[in-house]
Amino acid sequence: MTAAPGRRESAPLRVLVVEDDPAVADLHRRYVDSHPRFAVVGAAATGSETLRLAAALRPDVVLLDVHLPDGDGLDVLTRLRTLPGPPADVVAATAASEADAVRRAMAGGVAHYLVKPFTAAALRERLDAVWAARERLRQTAHDLGQDEVDRLLARGGPPAAGLPKGIQARSLTRVEAALGEVAPGSAGLSSSQVAAAVGMSRVSARRYLEHLVDAGRAEVEPRYGATGRPENVYRTR
Secondary structure (H helix, E strand, O other): OOOOOOOOOOOOEEEEEEOOOHHHHHHHHHHHHOOOOEEEEEEEOOHHHHHHHHHHHOOOEEEEOOEEOOEEHHHHHHHHOOOOOOOOEEEEEEOOOOHHHHHHHHHOOOOEEEEOOOOHHHHHHHHHHHHHHHHHHHOOOOOOOHHHHHHHHHOOOOOOOOOOOOOOHHHHHHHHHHHHOOOOOOOOEEHHHHHHHHOOOHHHHHHHHHHHHHOOOEEEEEEEOOOOOEEEEEEEO
């Protein structure tokens, strides 16, 4: 296979699925392909095949099993980091729930860690977070201050626990991902537009948007229409 061209801004993120059980691999492939922002470009059942396909396909994301027939998937993770080109975001998808495995995965730089079996919704939430983090970095064209670096690193995963009453982590991820689609320099999105994009009421969307503004993860400004009455529009910071 030939190496993949550079990703266009509107192109789906390219995913390599690594799983030795054919039935589970097919399930995970269908989970990924059901997400409009992601597309499976290859599947591997062994560590050696993973490294070969990763070098050839240059995926944006690797959905990595830890238990592989020819070795430890976390050793594969370490070797993935030595491949030339931009590093892939790695989502561990595994039955390994031991604390040592999680620590090693974190040290290897996994973006997320899912313990099998997991639902399509659980994977979608992690993929949304991967996409949103990449979009934030893509839209950042200047040197970063410490506060911006801290926000980017803190927002690499799903929203943390301890959210205000009425704010759900999964819905917050979807709202932030919708804002991430706003092109740099555009006017932003209103609460009504966000509500339509994620499938919630305008009042709920405004509550989530105001939480993002309060947390320093979005900004808001008035937009004046033909009637002269301003409407708030939001964009990620």
